[in-house]
Amino acid sequence: MSxxxxxxxxxxxxxxEIDDDPYPVWKRLRDEAPLYRNDEHGFYALSRWDDVEPALLDWRTYRSGRGTIFEIIKADVEIPPGIILFEDPPIHDLHRGVLSRVFTPRRMAAVEPLVRDFCAKALDPLAxxxxxxxIADLGVLVPMRTIGYLLGIPEEAQRTIRDFSDDNLELRDGAPAEFDARSFDDANALVAEYIDWRAAHPSDDLMTELLNAExxxxxxxxxxxxxxxxxYTNMVAGAGNETGTRLIGFAMQLLADHPAQREAIVGDPGLIPAAIEEVLRFEAPSPVQARHVARDVEVHGRTVPEGSIMLLLNGAANRDERRFEDAGRFDVHRTxxxxxxFGYGPHFCLGASLARLEGRVALEEFLKRWPAWEVDHxxxxxxxTASVRGWERLPVRVR
Known part of the structure; x- marks a missing residue:
């Protein structure tokens, strides 16, 4: 319903239909219903920056342990241990500490030349x-290969994990796809085989470090x-693939739709990191975070009862006019x-630095070859999908 x-x-x-362009509806939520209630589907939603930011921080009220995707909370499924996206402190902090070893500055510095070399090899044949x-020629490939570089996952397993993630997040006829246990088992089997091999053949790599972690x-x-x-391996691979792909797609689409800003970047490549931040603000790849309400809470003069589902619309908060001047304007010069x-608080995205690296390097390498392009809309x-939005196909004419 639009x-x-x-x-x-x-x-x-x-x-x-709403998901294609949610911003008009989100603006109305901010202005008319800052605490929104959908009785049909049984959830509340917050959309203003001053509501969403503190709620993301308040894990005691807004809990992740039953899932951070609306459909998962509503289905009341049992969450397996170790998925830090679906955990709360203190166990969340324990597992996050282990996974933080994946995304150290040293590892990011080491992986950047590999990502750049891969981008060049992907783009040069298309000259x-x-x-x-x-998306097909760059966006789905860069995150998948980058995660492979970090974890040492074989290429075949990378593709299987990617396919499983796509299939099980996709919305079909306005509802989430049914969980595909067979594709899950296939993805698990490939990664498990590699983990067992690495356990028998330790090396100076991240997988060996995880196997030895305490x-x-x-x-x-x-x-x-x-x-x-x-x-841990499946979670990092699945989550990193989706958001990185959507970031690259949005960057290319927004710069095609704003040619003057693209020309500014061509003239001053030093603007590229700022452009990536503006893309993230303007089109958050993961714009809706669901939480289970653990206790009664007063919001905008109303009581949200314990047991409710709350959607924290970080994508809407990123365009809140109360926070950003001219919030609906894409501007790579924004200060x-x-x-x-990437969220906020305990669940701030562990892979934020990796996503920024992927977006920046992909854009730098693209601009080296084509300073201008147009989207075939x-x-x-x-x-x-149930949690991520972005382009599935983005054909462009380059020049």
């Missing part, structure tokens, strides 16, 4: 084509179990760089 002028504002995160699909629980130190290593694209298509 928004209708004069009608009561309506929002449904699974409505693909005379005149047209390419940003955690302390109830005063007792122990190594990670094989299941924990497998869960206010803070945004909520007639053939472009959005992907519709």
């Amino acid at each position: 928004d209708t002028t004069g009608a009561a504002v309506y929002y449904d995160p699974c409505d693909v 005379g084509a005149g047209e390419l699909d940003v 955690v302390e629980e109830d005063g007792v130190r122990r190594r990670l179990t094989r299941t924990e290593v497998l869960t 206010a760089r803070s945004h909520l694209a 007639d053939r472009a298509a959005k992907a519709h």
Whole structure:
């Protein structure tokens, strides 16, 4: 159901028509219903910066342990241990400490030349084509290969994990796809095989480090179990693939639609990091964070009862006119760089530095070859998933 002028504002995160361009509805939520209630689907939503930011920080009220995707909370499924996206402190902090070893500055510095070399190898054969699909030819490849570089996951397993993530996040007819246990088992089996091989053949790499990592629980130190290593690896690979792809797609689309700003970047490549931040603010790849309300809470003069589902619309907060001047304008020269694209507080995205690196390097390498391009909007298509939004196909004509 789409928004209708004069009608009561309506929002449904699974409505693909709204998801194509949620910003008019989100603006109405900020202005007319800062605490929104959808009785049909049984959730509340916050959309203003001053509400979303503190709520992301308040893990005691807004809990992640039942999932951070609306459909998962509503289905009341059992969450397996080790998925830090779906955990709360203190166990979340324990697991986050282990995974933080993946994204150290030293590892980011080491992986950058590999990512740059891969981008060059992906783009150079397309030099005379005149047209390419940003997503198929670059966007899906860079994050997948980067995660592979970090974790040492074989290329075949990378593709299987990517396919599983796509299939199980996709919205079909406005509802999440059914969980595909077979594809999950296939992805798990490939990664598990590699983990077992690496356990028998240790090396100076990150997977070996995870296999040797120790955690302390109830005063007792122990190594990670094989299941924990497998869960961590699949989670990092799946989450990193989706958001990185959408960031690259949005960057190319927004700069095509704003040629003057693209020309400014061509003239001053030093603007590229700022441009990536503005892309993230303007089009957050993961714009909706769901939480389970653990206790009654007063919001805008109303009581949100314990047991409710709250959607924290960080994508809407990023365009809040109360926070950003001319918030609906894309501007790579914007000086206010803070945004909520990567969340905030305990669940601030561990892979934020990696996503920024992927977006920056992909854009730098693209601009080296093509300083101008146009999107074929007639053939472009959005992907519709339960938690991530962005382009599924983005054909561009380059020149």
